[in-house]
Amino acid sequence: MIRVKRLNDKEFVVNCDLIEFIEETPDVVITLTTGKKIVVKDTIEEVIEKVIEYKNQIFIHSEILGKEV
Numbered sequence: 001m002i003r004v005k006r007l008n009d010k011e012f013v014v015n016c017d018l019i020e021f022i023e024e025t026p027d028v029v030i031t032l033t034t035g036k037k038i039v040v041k042d043t044i045e046e047v048i049e050k051v052i053e054y055k056n057q058i059f060i061h062s063e064i065l066g067k068e069v
Contacts, residue, residue: 002050004030005041014038016051 001013007027018032022044030038030047040047 002047002054004038004047004050007039007041009041016054019047019051022047 002016003011003013005011014030014032018034020031020033022028022030024044027039028042028044028047030040032038042050
């Protein structure tokens, strides 16, 4: 899950595994695999960075757990 902000600065979380694509029209719109569209204040680059950070955290955590087993 990643934290993003609506245009009114209210923060919420999105399951980044459901992101199908992100476009700038000029607002940034995240389209989910469900077809739902979310307009956010974050830039495309910020959303991508948050997804990468989240995925890295999962990878690192799974590596740590794998070594303890």
